[in-house]
Amino acid sequence: xxxxxxxxxxxxxxxxxxxxxxxxxxxxxxxxxxxxxxxxxxxxxxxxxxxxxxxxxxxxxxxxxxxxxxxxxxxxxxxxxxxxxxxxxxxxxxxxxxxxxxxxxxxxxxxxxxxxxxxxxxxxxxxxxxxxxxxxxxxxxxxxxxxxxxxxxxxxxxxxxxxxxxxxxxxxxxxxxxxxxxxxxxxxxxxxxxxxxxxxxxxxxxxxxxxxxxxxxxxxxxxxxxxxxxxxxxxxxxxxx
Amino acid sequence: xxxxxxxxxxxxxxxxxxxxxxxxxxxxxxxxxxxxxxxxxxxxxxxxxxxxxxxxxxxxxxxxxxxxxxxxxxxxxxxxxxxxxxxxxxxxxxxxxxxxxxxxxxxxxxxxxxxxxxxxxxxxxxxxxxxxxxxxxxxxxxxxxxxxxxxxxxxxxxxxxxxxxxxxxxxxxxxxxxxxxxxxxxxxxxxxxxxxxxxxxxxxxxxxxxxxxxxxxxxxxxxxxxxxxxxxxxxxxxxxxxxxxx
Numbered sequence: 375x376x377x378x379x380x381x382x383x384x385x386x387x388x389x390x391x392x393x394x395x396x397x398x399x400x401x402x403x404x405x406x407x408x409x410x411x412x413x414x415x416x417x418x419x420x421x422x423x424x425x426x427x428x429x430x431x432x433x434x435x436x437x438x439x440x441x442x443x444x445x446x447x448x449x450x451x452x453x454x455x456x457x458x459x460x461x462x463x464x465x466x467x468x469x470x471x472x473x474x475x476x477x478x479x480x481x482x483x484x485x486x487x488x489x490x491x492x493x494x495x496x497x498x499x500x501x502x503x504x505x506x507x508x509x510x511x512x513x514x515x516x517x518x519x520x521x522x523x524x525x526x527x528x529x530x531x532x533x534x535x536x537x538x539x540x541x542x543x544x545x546x547x548x549x550x551x552x553x554x555x556x557x558x559x560x561x562x563x564x565x566x567x568x569x570x571x572x573x574x575x576x577x578x579x580x581x582x583x584x585x586x587x588x589x590x591x592x593x594x595x596x597x598x599x600x601x602x603x604x605x606x607x608x609x610x611x612x613x614x615x
Numbered sequence: 616x617x618x619x620x621x622x623x624x625x626x627x628x629x630x631x632x633x634x635x636x637x638x639x640x641x642x643x644x645x646x647x648x649x650x651x652x653x654x655x656x657x658x659x660x661x662x663x664x665x666x667x668x669x670x671x672x673x674x675x676x677x678x679x680x681x682x683x684x685x686x687x688x689x690x691x692x693x694x695x696x697x698x699x700x701x702x703x704x705x706x707x708x709x710x711x712x713x714x715x716x717x718x719x720x721x722x723x724x725x726x727x728x729x730x731x732x733x734x735x736x737x738x739x740x741x742x743x744x745x746x747x748x749x750x751x752x753x754x755x756x757x758x759x760x761x762x763x764x765x766x767x768x769x770x771x772x773x774x775x776x777x778x779x780x781x782x783x784x785x786x787x788x789x790x791x792x793x794x795x796x797x798x799x800x801x802x803x804x805x806x807x808x809x810x811x812x813x814x815x816x817x818x819x820x821x822x823x824x825x826x827x828x829x830x831x832x833x834x835x836x837x838x839x840x841x842x843x844x845x846x847x848x849x850x851x852x853x854x855x856x857x858x859x860x861x
Contacts (some may be wrong), residue, residue: 401651408650413636420632430640435681437650445656448685517628539622540629571621581620595627597620 389460398442408437411461416470421536422472423525436468465541466551469533473552476529515604516579516594523573527566534559536565536600578606642674653678655686670702681711683716690851691773693722694731726810727851766840768852776800779854780808791839792820793854794832801831804857809837811845820857 384392384406395403415436419429442448451463524532530552537543537551545559552559581600595602619635646668658679661669668677688696688710695701710716711723722728766783780792792804800823809817821833837843 401649404651405649409638413633416636417629417632420636421629426637428643430637430642431677431681432677434640434650435684438653438678438681439685441651441654442682445654447655487703513628513631516624517631520628522627539625542626556686566619581617595624597623600617600620602620602624 376615384452393440393451393460394453396440397450404440407440407460411437411464415464418465418468418536419472420491421524421540422529422532423521424475432468432471435471436464439467440464454611462543462547462551465537465543469537469551472529472533497605513594516574519574519577520570523570527569530567531562535570536560538563579604635825640674642677644674647672647674648678650678653682655682666702671705673705676705676786677702677709679703680708680714683710683719684714687716687719689778690722690727691731692712693719694728697715697723697728698732702721722847722851725849727853728817730808730810730853766846768850770852770854772854777805777854779807779852781850781852783840787840789817789837789843789846790820790837791837791852791854793823793834794826794830795823796830798825798828801825805833805854806857807835807852807854809846810851810853811843811848813845813848817843 384395384402387403387406389407389410392403392407396407411483412433415433418430419432420426424432440451441446443450449467451460453459524535526537533552534548534554537548538545543551545556545563548554548559549556579594581597581601582603584599584601592604593601594604594606648665648669652665653675654659669679683706688707692701696704696707701707711720766781766789768782769780770779771778776795776797778794778796780794782790782792784790791807791809793807795803802823804820804822807819807821811817817836817837819835821835823831823833826832840846
């Protein structure tokens, strides 16, 4: 049986080494960087609430910054530390780009999270013409719920939330990326997290012990000790009663 | 709800989003140029085949427009657009209308474009012979010298044979320096114009003199900077090789 496909030399290199190779005229290194980061950049912008065309443009624009930096036509990536630095550089570029767009629309701010939530109902059960596993449908509902919940946050809070909980950056890194104070980032994270968690519960998503999922509800995600089940808003009300 | 699993849920959903992300731009075709070909310096070296593809290609022209978000097209490119000779109209439209670039829209409405049209009619293709620099009012501070940096604008023509610098000297004069790295240009003349938001343009003719082994240069003092306050509201410096046949 053939083994796993051997990794090319470029695939084995760190991002930062690939940037060095690209700056010294190895264009294949740019292709590898592009493959590694394209989809993640797209998903990053999507999570910030931009439409698919905007995401595609912004993703290319971030990668173009690397191209322009090579010839001194834009800011150049300077290697200062080891692993992860390029990803942070790229994410800073993406964050700044998003922030510039929001600022042009006068939309960038950190909110106090007291605003009214947008009340659009989600489907509780798959529609009649749904083809596909129910579990996938539940996951979609979960994703939609989360998107709407993030859509209720201000642009700034949403950006901090995505950088922390989706992209995995530390509070300190986010503070540096966005030029905010530690307290601002930390407070925003705490409040947004609680708001999102509460909203998911209201919409009928519950974590239960893995061994007892309960009589009602579909398992959406499984973890070591718990499962996330979707019982829907209506069933949740019945359950509560 | 455990904190760990809540965060795990968020990450799982994000991974799903990443997986469904398209690997290429929706407008991109297999024939489109790779991103590395869109650096302005590389664009100058596009092959005929590449130029032919880019003109009219929605994706490639869009990438050109994205590059202009980082650094606007040169005044000369804008002038070519105004003259109807710039081949990438989709890119320009995107930059001017969709991105609503204030700087480029302002240049297009300025007297520079009118003047370039006149020159184009007189002299034909100007690109290789002219250095054009635009300084927008965004850079303009109040006139009081202690509140603003000294004026300094600099431009080079397309083949790099003319480098022009308009600056405010330490003594408070508005001066123009024109240099050429090739000593063979010693004795040649250049025509310079500084167009401002108000008043007549400042004009000068300079003859390049030898500047040692490093090429040749010429300078011209227009007068004290106080006399040209409107220069801080935006100006255009246009320097071209003098047409000896005139």
